[in-house]
Amino acid sequence: MNALFLTPTTQIVNLMLPTLMALVPDDIMQQGLDKLLDAIEDAIAKSPTAVDDALVLPLISALRVKFKIPDND
Numbered sequence: 001m002n003a004l005f006l007t008p009t010t011q012i013v014n015l016m017l018p019t020l021m022a023l024v025p026d027d028i029m030q031q032g033l034d035k036l037l038d039a040i041e042d043a044i045a046k047s048p049t050a051v052d053d054a055l056v057l058p059l060i061s062a063l064r065v066k067f068k069i070p071d072n073d
Contacts, residue, residue, distance in 0.1 A: 033069050037071075041060060
């Protein structure tokens with residue numbers, strides 16, 4: 001992304017985000033990401049189309065494996 005199109009607020013957030021993320025403990029990050037992925041999975045389950053089931057659910061599963069995010073339903 002071209003820096004010319006970023007607002008000053010966006011630039012500040014982009015600079016601070018890595019530091020803020022480093023302050024969050026891993027277990028809290030995993031719980032938050034689990035809840036986020038659960039919400040996405042729930043939305044997909046309610047969707048009448050099968051395309052999102054076939055495309056997004058495998059990506060979520062791969063993200064859970066890659067980043068060691070257990071499915072704590």
